[in-house]
Amino acid sequence: MKNEIGIYLIGLGVVGSGVAKQLISKEDIFTEAVGSKLVLNHVMVRNKTKKRDFQLSPDLFVDTFEEIINDDSTDVVIEVIGGVEPAKTFIIQALNNQKHVVTANKELIAKHGPELISIATENNVRILFEASVAGGTPIISPVIRDFSANNITSIKAIINGTTNYILSRMSTENADYFEVLKDAQKLGYAESDPTNDVEGVDAAYKLAILSSLSYKSFVKDSDVYCEGITNISAKDFQIAKELGYEIKLIAFSEFKDDQNSARVHPTLNSKNEMLANVNGVLNSVQIETDLIGNVLFHGAGAGSLPTASAVLADVIDISRNISSGFVVLDYMNISEKSSIVEISDLVTKYYIRVSAKDQPGVLSQISTILANHQISIASFIQKSSYDGLAELVIMTHEALERSIQDALGEIRNLNVVKAIDNSIRVMN
Ligand code: NDP
Ligand code: HSE
Numbered sequence: 001m002k003n004e005i006g007i008y009l010i011g012l013g014v015v016g017s018g019v020a021k022q023l024i025s026k027e028d029i030f031t032e033a034v035g036s037k038l039v040l041n042h043v044m045v046r047n048k049t050k051k052r053d054f055q056l057s058p059d060l061f062v063d064t065f066e067e068i069i070n071d072d073s074t075d076v077v078i079e080v081i082g083g084v085e086p087a088k089t090f091i092i093q094a095l096n097n098q099k100h101v102v103t104a105n106k107e108l109i110a111k112h113g114p115e116l117i118s119i120a121t122e123n124n125v126r127i128l129f130e131a132s133v134a135g136g137t138p139i140i141s142p143v144i145r146d147f148s149a150n151n152i153t154s155i156k157a158i159i160n161g162t163t164n165y166i167l168s169r170m171s172t173e174n175a176d177y178f179e180v181l182k183d184a185q186k187l188g189y190a191e192s193d194p195t196n197d198v199e200g201v202d203a204a205y206k207l208a209i210l211s212s213l214s215y216k217s218f219v220k221d222s223d224v225y226c227e228g229i230t231n232i233s234a235k236d237f238q239i240a241k242e243l244g245y246e247i248k249l250i251a252f253s254e255f256k257d258d259q260n261s262a263r264v265h266p267t268l269n270s271k272n273e274m275l276a277n278v279n280g281v282l283n284s285v286q287i288e289t290d291l292i293g294n295v296l297f298h299g300a301g302a303g304s305l306p307t308a309s310a311v312l313a314d315v316i317d318i319s320r321n322i323s324s325g326f327v328v329l330d331y332m333n334i335s336e337k338s339s340i341v342e343i344s345d346l347v348t349k350y351y352i353r354v355s356a357k358d359q360p361g362v363l364s365q366i367s368t369i370l371a372n373h374q375i376s377i378a379s380f381i382q383k384s385s386y387d388g389l390a391e392l393v394i395m396t397h398e399a400l401e402r403s404i405q406d407a408l409g410e411i412r413n414l415n416v417v418k419a420i421d422n423s424i425r426v427m428n
Contacts, residue, residue, distance in 0.1 A: 005034065005319045006073040008042040008099070010065065010090060011080035012052065014188035015104050015131070016045075018308030019078060021054060033316055036323040041073055046081075065090045070097050075322050076315055079103040082192065088112060095119045095127065100322070102314040104131035104307055107196075110205035110221040113212060114334045126321070126330055128314035133206040134159055134283040136306025137299035138313070143213050143287070144332060150289035152214035154254035159206045161281035161302030162190045162197035163229050163249045168279040171237050171246060177230075189281050189302040199228035200249060200264040207251040211262050214287070215255040217338040219262050224253075225343040227265035236422055239353065239383065239393055240268050246276040250427065261341035268351050268426040275427075344402035349378070349426035351395055354411065355418040358390035362416045369410045370396070373403040389418060398428070 007023065009016055023030070023040050031037045043060045062068055065086070069077075077094040079087050079101060087108050091101050101120065103109065109116070109129045120127040130140045134157075143152070158164050162184045169175040169183075181198065184190045189197075196202045204224040211219040229249055240247050245268040253262035269276035274296070278284040283301030288294050300306035321327045356362050363380065370377060376397040383391040396404070404423070412420050 001325065002036050002075075002323055004037045004039050004073075005075045005322055006039055006041040006071075007315065008044075008068070008074045008077045009040060009080070010044045010077065011082070012043060012045045013080065014304045015080040015307045015311065016078075017052065017054065018304035019080065019311050020056060022305075022308050022312055030316060034319040034323050036319065038315065038319055042068055042071070065093065069093050069099070074099055076100045076102060076318055078311060078315065079105060080311065081105075082107070084108050084111060088116075091116060091127070092119055095123050095125055098123050098125055100125045100318045101127040102311055102318065103127070103129050104311055105129070106132040106202065106205040106209060107221075110208040113209060114218055117330070117332050117334070124327065126318055126327065128318065128330070129209070130314050131307045131310035133209050134285055134297065134299070135161060135301040135303065136309045137283050137285070137297050137301060138310070139210065139285050139297050140213065141313075142297070143210065144330065147214075147287070147289055150291045152255070152287055152289050154288045155207070155210055155214060155252065155285065156275065157207070157210075157251045157283070157285040158248055158275055158278050159251050159283050159285065159301065160197055160200070160203040160249060161283060161300070162194065163200075163203070164278065164283070164301070165189060165281045166198070167229060167232070167247060167249065170232070170234065171241070172279070174234060174237075187281070188304050198230055200226040201228075203249060203251045203264045207253055207262055207264055210285070211253040211255075211260060212334050213332060215260060215338070216333050216335060217255070217260060218334050218336060219253065219260050219340075220337070223260065223262060223337070223340045225263040225265070229266055231422055232266055232424075233422070236353065236424065240351070243268075243395070244271050245269060245426070246271055247424065248275055248278070250275065255338070259339050259341050261346075263343060263346070266424050268424055270427070273427065344405070346401040347398050348401060348428065349396055349398050350404050350423055351393070351426055352408070352423045353421040354392045354394070355389050355421055356392055356414070357416040357418075358385045358388055359416065362390070363392070365414055365416060366392070366394070366411055369407050370394070373399070373407040375399040375403055375407055391421075395426070
């Protein structure tokens with residue numbers, strides 16, 4: 001029985017400050033839950049002189065990670081700095097010094113998860129990363145533990161709070177993209193470089209982690225097809241609504257016939273679908289399994305306290321092991337990669353918005369190209385006409401992605417077409 005569990009926190013930003021505040025303010029509750037006192041014994045940041053909205057004793061701050069990583073009083077290292085390096089080096093050093101690790105770093109786990117898990121296992125310690133997917137909403141722990149008797153067959157999710165916050169406000173308030181992005185940054189939802197949020201990369205990291213754990217086969221971030229939300233305009237929201245859809249950034253993966261497919265892209269979702277109604281920073285993950293059918297996880301996907309909740313759940317879990325003297329190693333079996341289905345093989349419906357000359361024969365030229373590529377039109381609407389240009393909206397039936405892309409290339413080259421303003425997949 002250990003009376004005190006020493007915690008070394010690297011990073012004191014949005015997530016780290018939430019973790020530190022809770023460790024201090026809920027000390028008694030955590031002591032009761034664990035049976036030992038959780039003590040924040042070291043903190044490392046990039047800039048020790050930065051003004052922070054709460055004070056920690058200056059004695060806690062260390063200058064270099066190496067300085068005290070082999071200090072016996074440290075049991076658990078929490079990494080919340082983000083990015084691959086130096087986080088990866090710090091974590092490997094911690095694991096090799098028999099320290100347990102808790103991290104919220106999706107980029108690192110998506111790229112190097114299996115390697116870090118095996119270093120932890122070799123050292124008889126644990127690495128947990130609940131906060132890396134869906135922020136405060138529990139999802140990794142259920143996938144590893146509660147679904148262990150199931151075959152998971154598909155995942156359909158909204159797993160980036162920043163983009164869902166932006167899309168929801170653009171849809172409901174007609175708000176300006178850049179203004180809403182600034183608000184998401186102020187609220188602590190966005191990554192330090194929000195490009196990863198708005199280009200779908202952050203969601204791709206999370207989908208790669210969830211898919212690897214669910215299908216027990218390594219899906220790397222680069223295996224996930226990825227498109228962001230920066231092309232979506234107020235016009236798309238207006239038309240989508242008229243047609244009965246909401247636009248969401250959807251992460252989808254499935255495991256079928258020994259093959260993985262994983263993709264993140266904007267999608268038109270029928271307003272009757274559950275995911276169409278997930279708004280603001282909320283995340284929603286729908287997991288389909290052979291024994292249960294569909295299970296839904298829904299809650300805060302980003303922000304200081306929700307994310308601190310997930311980090312601390314991992315810390316408490318590990319601390320209970322340490323306190324009892326019995327460390328239960330995690331069973332996270334992720335084998336080598338299965339083959340990946342290319343996006344060009346996808347079969348999906350499409351929304352296509354085109355600006356073209358408002359003159360006889362234009363519709364027939366476009367529909368001929370679609371027909372030549374075996375693409376059947378579900379509806380063809382002329383929205384408006386100004387300065388001799390018509391805005392055309394085409395909804396297709398299901399078609400092969402590569403046929404759609406080939407057809408779009410030909411339509412774009414027609415003399416009568418000014419631009420393909422947007423093309424968005426429609427959720428089946
Ligand atoms: P922030 O940018 O707010 O904070 C990063 C912290 O790390 C800062 O305290 C910074 O120090 C410190 N830091 C950065 N580089 C170094 C370094 N080389 N050495 C020591 N300290 C360093 O990030 P977040 O808190 O938002 O995110 C942290 C992690 O959590 C990321 O992996 C992120 O993806 C993940 N995450 C974030 C969520 C969120 O809602 N924000 C939700 C879920 C996961 P200083 O303060 O001195 O600049
Ligand atoms: N930037 C991420 C998001 C944080 O917006 O979802 C949570 O991982």
